[in-house]
Every structure is written in structure tokens, then in C-alpha cells.
Amino acid sequence: MKKLIFIAALFSALSIYAKPAKKVKIGIAKIVQHVALDDIERGVIDAIKDAGIDADYDLQNANGDVGTAAQIANQFKAEKVDVAVGIATPVAVALATAIKTTPVVFGTVTDPVGAGLVSTVEHGQRNVTGMSDAIPTEQHIKLFKEAAGIKTLGYIYTSNEDNSASALSLVEKGCKEAGINLVTQSITKSDEVKQAAEAIVNRVDGIYLSTDNTVFSAIASLVNVFGKAKKPIFSGDVTAAKEGGIFMASGFNYYKAGRATGEMVVKILKGAKPASLPVKFMTDPSDSDFLIDLDSAKNCEISIDQKYIDSANFIYQNGKLSEK
Structure with a gap:
């Protein structure tokens, strides 16, 4: 009986790794x-x-x-x-x-x-x-303060998404821990991103982007607004930074x-x-990437410490992205 039970258990375990037939x-x-x-x-x-x-x-x-x-x-x-x-x-x-x-x-x-x-x-x-x-939001905000010297952080979020509501609480916590002020602007759809960026840009030293899909679906408009104002952007999504215009980005691949x-x-x-x-x-x-945009840093008149450049695996400079 014990032998039969063992065989049955073994067959059950192996079935998990069996290739689907159809x-x-x-x-x-x-x-x-x-x-x-x-x-x-x-x-x-x-x-x-x-x-x-x-x-x-x-x-x-x-x-x-x-x-x-x-x-x-x-x-x-x-x-x-x-x-x-x-x-x-x-x-x-x-x-x-x-x-x-x-x-x-x-x-x-x-x-x-x-x-x-x-x-x-x-x-x-x-x-x-x-x-x-989930991304290390508090660490990102601390890094942004250290690298760019920001005292007031901007944050745009989608108010009708559970994901964004959870992220907002982490941003609030990160700002409190870093000792910086937070200015928020809510949106409900992607075509409000540009207007939100324009409403917030003159009230902050820089803006932090978490993994808000609605914001990122209109990221070009936000990058344009903050680029013209010479204000830095930190992104928790590295893919969005590979086209240029985002000062610093850290996040998983x-x-x-x-x-x-x-x-x-x-x-x-x-x-x-x-x-x-x-x-x-x-x-x-190994699942994460770190990007520094030297063109954006120059535009925002920020001097990047060499330690950040050395630790980045992506560098954006002279309009081109290079990978270490």
C-alpha cells in the first residue's frame, strides 16, 4: 500500500512538469x-x-x-x-x-x-x-534628493486606479523620510497628463514617476513640459527613459x-x-536597470556625481543611449 501511495504521489509531482499535449x-x-x-x-x-x-x-x-x-x-x-x-x-x-x-x-x-x-x-x-x-519608492526619492538636490517633489497620479492610490501612500512616506515637500496632481485619463504637468511644474523642483500606466501612456508630453522648464524627472520605469529627457531612472527590467x-x-x-x-x-x-541621462542633467544644470555614472548600466548622452 505504501508503495502504491508513493508511486501515486510521484506521478502527481511529475505531472506538474509534463508538457501540455494540445x-x-x-x-x-x-x-x-x-x-x-x-x-x-x-x-x-x-x-x-x-x-x-x-x-x-x-x-x-x-x-x-x-x-x-x-x-x-x-x-x-x-x-x-x-x-x-x-x-x-x-x-x-x-x-x-x-x-x-x-x-x-x-x-x-x-x-x-x-x-x-x-x-x-x-x-x-x-x-x-x-x-x-512594487518598486522601492522611498529609496528612489532619497536618491533623487541626493543626486538633484530637490526640496519640493511633484507627483502626478491616476486617482481612479488602486495601483496609483497605493503608490501615492509610498511617495508620501518617502518624502516624509527624506524631509522634502510634496505637491500632487491627480488625473483620471492620459489626455490630462500634459495639463497636470503644466499645473505642477512651476511649484516643484522636480517630479517623481512611479509605475502609473496612465501617466506613462502620455509620457512624451510630461517630458516636454519639464524639459522646457529645466526641471529634472526621476522615473521608476527605466523603459520610459530610454528615449531621452528623463534625468534618472531606476527600476526592474x-x-x-x-x-x-x-x-x-x-x-x-x-x-x-x-x-x-x-x-x-x-x-x-540582475532584474533591475539604472539609467542616467547626461543630456537632461545638462539641461537642468545639475552636476552628476561620478558615483552615479559608474553605477548606471544605461547612459543617455548626445541624443544616444549606450549600455554598459
Whole structure:
């Protein structure tokens, strides 16, 4: 009897790593289209492909609209996708609300507990698990103060997103710890970003950007406003800084985060239960990038300490990006 139980347990364990025999269908939805979220999507697909899984994809973009996100969730439910992937909080919440049995894997959700997706990051909940894009906001603000000498920090956030509300509390905490003033401006959609930047730029020494997807979907307008005012920008999303105009950026590599999310999908397709998989965090130093924009520093009349340049793996200078 003990031998039979052992064999059964061994078979069950091995089934988690068995290759799916049939072509699977995967729905991937993101809240908006911008470089970081595109990198997440690409990483998910590449990880699944590299695992040797034959898959068809339904790729959807909610264009920043929560109602559209709900429609996409119902579409995935009707199509009976094998796994539904939600990139960013509003889409992930829409999927988890509509889909109760099919596995739902979220990507780039800053506060999955606060969003109600899981009750703890120690493991998934029912059919839901995923990857968090929580960033060290307090450390970023301290670094920004040290490098640029700011005394008053600006922050623009999307007031109707749980992700942004959670990030705001971290920014407030970071400013308090750093002993600097905070000036905030709320928005509800991407076409308000330029107006918000114009409203705040003359009241601050610089602006901090967390991983707010609505803000980043209109990042060019914000960079233009602060560039003209010669005020520095610190971004928690390095992908947005690779086009120039952002003084300093530190954050994890979104493509690697996409691959980590895709690897969770692979485990589920091979038999693992979402509830058994803990929320993934990008904590390894190799998962992160650090960028210094010397053109922006010159425009803002900031002298960069050599220690920051030495520690950066991306340098933007003379209109070109180089990687160490």
C-alpha cells in the first residue's frame, strides 16, 4: 500500500512538469499600450514559447478604459481560454471578477492584496496569482534628493486606479523620510497628463514617476513640459527613459518581469494550481536597470556625481543611449 501511495504521489509531482499535449489558448490583456507593458506582453509570450508550449494568443488592449477591460474579461470567459493574463491592476481585477474557474495570472500589479486579487502574497487565491511590480519608492526619492538636490517633489497620479492610490501612500512616506515637500496632481485619463504637468511644474523642483500606466501612456508630453522648464524627472520605469529627457531612472527590467509572469503561466499549464504559487517579486539585482541621462542633467544644470555614472548600466548622452 505504501508503495502504491508513493508511486501515486510521484506521478502527481511529475505531472506538474509534463508538457501540455494540445495547443492551448491564452488571453493577454493590458490596460494601455506603452513600452513597459508591451515588454511584459512580449516576455510572457517568449517564456511560453521557450517552454515548448504550442499556443494561440488573443491579445487585447483596454485603451485605459475600465469598461473595456470588463468586456475583454467576458470575452476571454466566453472563449474559454486556458489561462487569462491581466497586465496592470484594472485589467487584472476585471479578469478576476469575471473569471472564477479558469486560471488568471496578473502582471505588474503594485499592490495585489490591496486590489483584492489575493489575500496574501505568500500564495495565490483560488484561481488567481501573478507578479507584482512594487518598486522601492522611498529609496528612489532619497536618491533623487541626493543626486538633484530637490526640496519640493511633484507627483502626478491616476486617482481612479488602486495601483496609483497605493503608490501615492509610498511617495508620501518617502518624502516624509527624506524631509522634502510634496505637491500632487491627480488625473483620471492620459489626455490630462500634459495639463497636470503644466499645473505642477512651476511649484516643484522636480517630479517623481512611479509605475502609473496612465501617466506613462502620455509620457512624451510630461517630458516636454519639464524639459522646457529645466526641471529634472526621476522615473521608476527605466523603459520610459530610454528615449531621452528623463534625468534618472531606476527600476526592474519589464521584459524580464514578463518572462517571470510567463513562467508562472507555464507552471499552471503543466498542472500547478494558481493558489499554490506565491506572488512573484522582481528582487534580484540582475532584474533591475539604472539609467542616467547626461543630456537632461545638462539641461537642468545639475552636476552628476561620478558615483552615479559608474553605477548606471544605461547612459543617455548626445541624443544616444549606450549600455554598459
